[in-house]
Amino acid sequence: MIEVERILRVDHAGEFAAINIYRSQLYIARHLYKDIVPKLEEMLSHEQQHFDTFDRILQSRDIRHCYALSFWAFGGATLGFLTALAGRNAIWVCTDSIESTVLHHLEWQLDFLEKHDQEVHDAVFSIKADEQEHQEFGRSQGSNSLIYKPIFWVVEKSTEFAIWLSTKL
Numbered sequence: 714m715i716e717v718e719r720i721l722r723v724d725h726a727g728e729f730a731a732i733n734i735y736r737s738q739l740y741i742a743r744h745l746y747k748d749i750v751p752k753l754e755e756m757l758s759h760e761q762q763h764f765d766t767f768d769r770i771l772q773s774r775d776i777r778h779c780y781a782l783s784f785w786a787f788g789g790a791t792l793g794f795l796t797a798l799a800g801r802n803a804i805w806v807c808t809d810s811i812e813s814t815v816l817h818h819l820e821w822q823l824d825f826l827e828k829h830d831q832e833v834h835d836a837v838f839s840i841k842a843d844e845q846e847h848q849e850f851g852r853s854q855g856s857n858s859l860i861y862k863p864i865f866w867v868v869e870k871s872t873e874f875a876i877w878l879s880t881k882l
Contacts, residue, residue, distance in 0.1 A: 717830045718776050720822050723879040724837065725771055726779040727815065728764035730789035730875060734811075735760060737793025738804050746801045752850070756808070759843040766836050780882040785875065792868065799864065801854075806861045808851030810868035812844050818876055819844065 735757035742750050771778055779785070796807040819841055826834035855861065 714829060716825065717833055718774075719880045720826065720837070721767055721771055721774075721776055721833060722779040722882075723818075723876055724822075724840075725764065725767035726782060726785050726879045727876065728760050728767060728840075729782055730785040731760040731811070732757065732764060733786045733789030734793040734796075734807070737790045738797040738807075741794065741797030742801075742804070745797075746804075749801055749804070753804075756847055759840075759847070763840045763843070766839065770833065770836060779879045781878060785879075788871070788875065792871065796864065796868075802856040802858075802861060803864055805851040805853075805855035806864050807868050808847055809855050810851075810865045811872050812848030812851060814869050814872040814876070815844055816841070816848060 735753055739750060739753045739757065742753055768778075770776075792807065796803040819837055822837050823834060823841070826837060
């Protein structure tokens with residue numbers, strides 16, 4: 714089914730972008746914010762596991778990945794570097810914003826997949842708890858200061874655009 718293939722491509726691409734965001738944030742954090750490195754490494758390991766899950770399903774079904782993976786690598790790395798350079802609060806605001814958007818998207822996917830593809834439903838469901846934990850941690854560690862509202866908004870809209878574009882490519 715075409716919609717299931719789109720879901721797999723979007724989620725695979727999203728996890729790839731997340732890996733690159735965390736790698737970039739870790740690069741900066743290792744120099745400037747050593748205390749948050751363990752949490753970023755933990756989150757990166759979750760995203761790598763999620764990517765591997767979707768990659769395995771794509772390969773087993775002989776479904777191509779999103780054509781824009783290199784774009785998501787660049788975009789993720791750029792977003793990671795910029796938010797890390799803006800400070801530790803910006804890292805957590807970025808995490809909160811992305812995961813809030815992703816969780817909303819996952820809810821729609823789970824509703825659809827429950828009726829159409831149990832294996833992919835189970836894969837999406839398996840990542841939801843990690844994404845929820847990332848979002849809650851980001852929200853608890855970030856800042857509600859007005860200074861960070863533009864970062865939240867830009868990251869949210871960028872994530873929405875990336876999801877939309879991944880469905881087309």
